Amino acid sequence: xxxxxxxxxxxxxxxxxxxxxxxxxxxSLLHMATKNIFADILDRVRGxxxxxxxxxxxxxxxxxxxxxxxxxxxxxxGDIATNAAMVLAKDAGxxxxxxxxxxxxxxxxxxxxxxxTVAGPGFINLVLKPAAWIEALRGAxxxxxxxxxxxxxxxxxxxxxxxxxxxxxxMHVGHCRGAVFGDALANLLAFTGFKVxxxxxxxxxxxxxDQLARSAYLRYREAHGENIGAIPDGLYPGDYLKPVGAALxxxxxxxxxxxxxxxxxxxxxxxxxxxxxxxxxxxxxxLNISPDLFYSERTLIGGAVDQVAAVIDWLRARGxxxxxxxxxxxxxxxxxxxxREQTLFRSTAFGDDVDRPLRKSDGxxxxxxxxxxxxxxxxxxxxxxxxxxxxxxxxxxxxxxxxAVAALSENAAELDVKLIQLVKLLRSGAPVRMSKRxxxxxxxxxxxxxxxxxxxxxxxxxxxxxxxxxFDLAKVIEQxxxxxxxxxxxxxxxxxxxxxxxxxxxADLPTDLTNPTVLTDAGLERLSNSAELAxxxxxxxxxxVVEGAxxxxxxxxxxxxxxxxxxxxxxxxxxxxSAPHLRFIIQDDRQTTLARLxxxxxxxxxxxSGLALLGVxxxxxxx
RNA sequence: GCGCUCGUAGCUCAGCUGGAUAGAGCACCAGACUUCGAAUCUGGGGGUCGGGGGUUCGAAUCCCUCCGAGCGCGCCA
Numbered sequence: 285x286x287x288x289x290x291x292x293x294x295x296x297x298x299x300x301x302x303x304x305x306x307x308x309x310x311x312s313l314l315h316m317a318t319k320n321i322f323a324d325i326l327d328r329v330r331g332x333x334x335x336x337x338x339x340x341x342x343x344x345x346x347x348x349x350x351x352x353x354x355x356x357x358x359x360x361x362g363d364i365a366t367n368a369a370m371v372l373a374k375d376a377g378x379x380x381x382x383x384x385x386x387x388x389x390x391x392x393x394x395x396x397x398x399x400x401t402v403a404g405p406g407f408i409n410l411v412l413k414p415a416a417w418i419e420a421l422r423g424a425x426x427x428x429x430x431x432x433x434x435x436x437x438x439x440x441x442x443x444x445x446x447x448x449x450x451x452x453x454x455m456h457v458g459h460c461r462g463a464v465f466g467d468a469l470a471n472l473l474a475f476t477g478f479k480v481x482x483x484x485x486x487x488x489x490x491x492x493x494d495q496l497a498r499s500a501y502l503r504y505r506e507a508h509g510e511n512i513g514a515i516p517d518g519l520y521p522g523d524y525l526k527p528v529g530a531a532l533x534x535x536x537x538x539x540x541x542x543x544x545x546x547x548x549x550x551x552x553x554x555x556x557x558x559x560x561x562x563x564x565x566x567x568x569x570x571l572n573i574s575p576d577l578f579y580s581e582r583t584l585i586g587g588a589v590d591q592v593a594a595v596i597d598w599l600r601a602r603g604x605x606x607x608x609x610x611x612x613x614x615x616x617x618x619x620x621x622x623x624r625e626q627t628l629f630r631s632t633a634f635g636d637d638v639d640r641p642l643r644k645s646d647g648x649x650x651x652x653x654x655x656x657x658x659x660x661x662x663x664x665x666x667x668x669x670x671x672x673x674x675x676x677x678x679x680x681x682x683x684x685x686x687x688a689v690a691a692l693s694e695n696a697a698e699l700d701v702k703l704i705q706l707v708k709l710l711r712s713g714a715p716v717r718m719s720k721r722x723x724x725x726x727x728x729x730x731x732x733x734x735x736x737x738x739x740x741x742x743x744x745x746x747x748x749x750x751x752x753x754x755f756d757l758a759k760v761i762e763q764x765x766x767x768x769x770x771x772x773x774x775x776x777x778x779x780x781x782x783x784x785x786x787x788x789x790x791a792d793l794p795t796d797l798t799n800p801t802v803l804t805d806a807g808l809e810r811l812s813n814s815a816e817l818a819x820x821x822x823x824x825x826x827x828x829v830v831e832g833a834x835x836x837x838x839x840x841x842x843x844x845x846x847x848x849x850x851x852x853x854x855x856x857x858x859x860x861x862s863a864p865h866l867r868f869i870i871q872d873d874r875q876t877t878l879a880r881l882x883x884x885x886x887x888x889x890x891x892x893s894g895l896a897l898l899g900v901x902x903x904x905x906x907x
Numbered sequence: 908g909c910g911c912u913c914g915u916a917g918c919u920c921a922g923c924u925g926g927a928u929a930g931a932g933c934a935c936c937a938g939a940c941u942u943c944g945a946a947u948c949u950g951g952g953g954g955u956c957g958g959g960g961g962u963u964c965g966a967a968u969c970c971c972u973c974c975g976a977g978c979g980c981g982c983c984a
Contacts, residue, residue, distance in 0.1 A: 354923070357930080367926065370964065380964065404927045405964055450984065487984060613909090613980050626981075637910060637980095644982035651984055679911040680979040703912065706977085747920075750912055752977075754919070763946045766933060774946065785943050825923095832923055844921060848931080858948035862939070869943045907944080 320434070320827040321420050322364065325410065326353045328397075329366050332390035341386050342376050355825065362401065362409035363417075363821065369406040380406030417817055418808045420824035421886045425798050432830045432893055437477030443662050444470045446673035447568070447575075448485040451560040452496045453522055455567040455728040458675070461753065462704040463728075464744040464899070466673040467573045468839040469702070471897045476834040481667070484575040485658060488557050489582045490651070495519055496560070497553035503529025504540060504552065528559050570732045571741065572899050584657045585649075591657040592649050595692070596627065596642055599656075604630045604691045610638060629656070634687030652681070656688045663693050670699045671837060676750070679703050700837055705752045707744070712758040735760050738900045742769040745898050746843045763906075768847050772891065773903055775850030778857065779888040780904035782868045786881055790874050797885045810879040813866060815856045822852050823886045826894070839898065846894040853887045 329351060336342040350371040353364050369384035376383055384402040391410065392400050399411040424431045446466020449459045467482065474480045487493075499520040502512045507529040515521040532540065532555055540548040561578070568574060584591040599605040608628050612621045628639040629652070642653040662670055670689060674681070682701045689699040709716040709726060716726060732740055739760040746768055747753045763770050787793055794802045811820065826845070833841035860867035868880040892902040 352926095354926085356927075357922090358927070361927070365926085370926080373964080407927065409927095490984070492984065610981060621981080624981095641981050646982070648982085650982075675978095676912065677978055678984090682911070703978095705912080751920075752913090765947075768932085770946075771932095774944095778944075778947090782943055789943090829923075836924070838923095840921090841923075844931090845923095847921095851931085854947055855949085857943075858939085858945080861942060861945085861948075864942090867943055906946080 320831065321412075321416065321824045322353050322355075322828045325364050325366075325412075326351070328391065328394055329353060329368050329387070329408075332387050332394075333368060333372070335390050336386055341383075342372065346372065346375055348372070355821070356407075356409065359818075361403065361407070362399070362411045364410045364412065366408045366410070367406075369402075369408060373406065384408050414812055414817060415809070417820040417824060418811060421811070421820045421883060422803050422808060424823050424826070424886045424889055425882055426800060426803060428798050428889060429893055429896070431889055432827045433475055433477075434827060434831055435477035436831055436835070437473060437479070439477060439479055440669060441479045441481070441667050442473050442669045442671060443481050443483055443665075443667040444473070444671045444673070445483045445485055445662075446470075447573075448487070449564060450487045450492060451557050451564060452492055452520055453560060454524055454563050457709055457726045457728055457731050457755075458707060460571060460728045460731065460740060461707050461744045462673045462675065463568060463571060463573055464741050465702065465704055465749055465839065466671075467571070468741075468745055468842075468898050469671065469673075469837055471899065472830065472834045472839050472842070475897060476831060478669075478834075481577060482575045483577045483579055483662075486557075486561065486578050486580045488580050489585055489654065493553055493557060494549065496525075496556050497549050498545075500525050500528040500532065500556040501540070501548060501552050504532040505529070507533040508538070508541065524563070525556070528556050531555065531559065567728050570729055571737055579658065579661070581654055581658065584654055584661070591661070592654050595657045595660050596653065598660075599629065599691060602691070604633065605642065606630065608639065610641065629684070629688065629691075631684045631687035634683075634690045636683040636687050640684045652684060652688075655685065656692070659685065659689055659699070660692050663689070663697055668693070668697045670697060672699065672701045674701055674703055676703045676705045702749050702837060704749050707753045707755050710754055710756040710758075713756065716757070731755075731757070738773065739769045741898060742772070742843060742900045745840050746847075748838070748840050768843070769900070770906075771854075772846045772850045772895065773901070774906055775853050776888055776891040776895070776902045777904055777906040779853070779884045779891070782884050783881065786869050786877055789869060789871065790877060793874075793878065793881070797882055803882060806878050806882050807875050808879050808882060810876050811883055815859055815866065816880075816883060819852050819856055819883060819887065822849050823890055826890050830897070842894050842897050846891060846898075849887065849890060849894075 330348055333342060333346065333348055333351070337344055337346060348368075351366065351368045353366045356362060356365040366387075368387055370380045373380040373383050378386075381402060384406045388400040388402050388408050391397055391408065396412060396416050397410050398413045401409045403409055427433075444466055446469075447455075447459055447463045449455050455463070470480045470482045495518060499515065502515065502519070503525045506512045506526070532552060535555070536551070540551065565574075596605055606628055607625050609623060609625055610628070612623070622645070624645070626645075627642045629642055631640050632638065640652055641650055642656075644650055659670065672685070682703070685701065686699045689697055709731075735757055743755055743760050744753070759767055760769060761767075763774075765771050796802060797806075811817070826849075829841055829845045833839055856866070857868070868877065868884055870876045870880075895902045
């Protein structure tokens with residue numbers, strides 16, 4: 285059905301008084317200095333509803349959990365909108381618009397709200413007094429790097445496991461998206477009151493590290509001058525193992541050459557893993573990533589008790605593990621399919637499609653089995669919220685792992701698996717060839733060295749995790765709006781440029797714009813232009829964006845928000861070209877300049893904070 | 908065959924966990940530099956949100972069903 289224009293529905297509220305002075309409004313805002321302005325308004329809406337409950341308009345015991353406040357998509361609708369009337373109408377036994385009028389009437393009396401309208405199906409649109417936004421700006425500037433922090437995590441522990449690349453070589457470019465994602469997500473959670481452990485699972489058990497050892501042994505013999513010929517299939521051909529061979533020679537001389545494999549393998553394996561993990565750490569460090577804990581798979585099996593066996597027994601005792609048969613996989617036929625009885629985890633009890641094997645035909649554990657033991661270790665260390673960051677090709681394993689966590693924790697813990705899609709590496713639009721087979725794949729280090737850590741980190745986060753990402757090595761070092769890394773960093777640098785110019789014009793400007801006294805004297809009520817208010821609204825949005833991104837485990841929201849904020853800032857800056865009275869620096873007006881510098885300080889504060897969450901630098905100059 | 912992740916402007920993608928007339932960037936067209944760094948900005952055209960049903964005050968978003976893409980499908984991690 286086509287409805288008349290929204291404006292036809294607008295109801296201006298006649299009872300609204302707009303008399304409260306700037307200072308009285310400020311007084312009413314003091315308690316929310318660093319608080320999310322949206323959370324504050326939500327409290328006020330709930331307060332209005334509670335008054336209506338007391339007055340008998342709304343029923344007692346009303347569930348207000350679905351009431352939300354949000355910025356309307358169309359700014360013409362006001363600063364903040366609430367759906368309260370629409371979601372409460374049914375319980376209240378009233379029509380949404382009728383109820384909206386009641387709520388609006390209460391909200392009108394709020395000293396922070398300048399105007400209330402009821403629109404559309406029952407939206408209540410609020411326009412806040414400019415003082416509210418100014419106070420939000422003040423709060424942001426005063427809080428500095430703490431602005432946007434919250435305690436929604438309530439100190440709950442969260443375990444973020446990410447990267448977990450096999451210790452069989454240097455990290456390649458495909459690893460770095462998950463690494464950056466996990467690191468930024470951990471930053472975000474820590475910033476919002478969670479107690480975060482960043483963890484890297486080292487797959488240092490199993491066949492692949494034996495192959496690594498055999499590969500390194502060849503390099504060891506090569507270091508002694510032997511011609512080892514081509515590296516056999518199944519071994520790791522990369523040159524990066526040559527230093528391992530040299531190190532083995534330096535440490536053991538000839539001793540390992542005459543020993544049987546059973547003797548040298550553990551020794552070489554140990555050394556190779558150690559050196560590969562040193563490489564991994566260095567690669568991560570190039571991205572400014574340092575996990576709190578490297579958890580070794582071997583400790584699960586090689587310790588005093590076999591943790592994998594223990595967890596299987598534990599699950600078996602509860603009926604989640606049994607001996608049984610699986611149907612052969614459908615689709616692509618398995619050549620050597622052998623129908624046999626095996627040890628199975630009953631993941632179907634938790635929504636998986638089939639039960640999953642825990643032992644291979646040779647009796648050794650599957651990867652899944654040791655992963656169950658590993659996740660049990662996380663639970664035993666007290667974590668009830670687990671986040672795993674995996675490559676998208678592991679998507680088929682999500683359900684079984686969640687099933688395992690549910691079984692292990694008796695449904696008390698939650699596992700969120702974030703799947704990270706592929707990165708398509710390009711140079712000026714042309715695909716960069718990557719051949720892992722030949723051992724000459726593009727390493728993470730090469731990419732970081734070429735375009736810099738900031739570009740890598742920002743671009744890896746400028747996309748949803750489950751969308752394929754095009755990463756163009758040429759584009760990310762362009763200095764243009766087409767390159768969001770630059771665009772956002774330039775916003776920060778430009779802010780500092782304004783500071784520099786202002787100080788050269790007014791030698792007596794306060795050195796610390798975040799000082800409360802300075803802020804009080806700054807005359808911030810001069811910030812009344814609509815473009816300035818728009819920028820303040822954007823700044824006030826930050827804590828809400830941070831919370832949303834943290835709860836949804838979606839760090840990319842921060843990157844997009846920063847892009848928008850930088851955009852608003854650049855827009856206001858350029859406005860000064862055609863409207864000189866709107867420039868940040870006004871030659872003969874120190875007071876106005878000071879007020880606007882505080883606004884710039886707000887922008888700079890948020891850009892720096894957001895970039896820090898992403899792990900990207902915030903340069904104050906980019907010449 | 909089954910499962911997972913997706914499908915939004917010509918291209919690359921957002922869309923705040925169900926909100927109002929679906930938004931950015933690139934590209935295209937038309938504009939703004941005696942400037943607080945134009946490394947920037949302003950305006951314009953461009954959409955059956957893959958198709959079709961359903962749920963409700965209200966759907967790009969949730970459910971069902973087709974179509975299409977990517978990934979995966981005992982003893983690889």
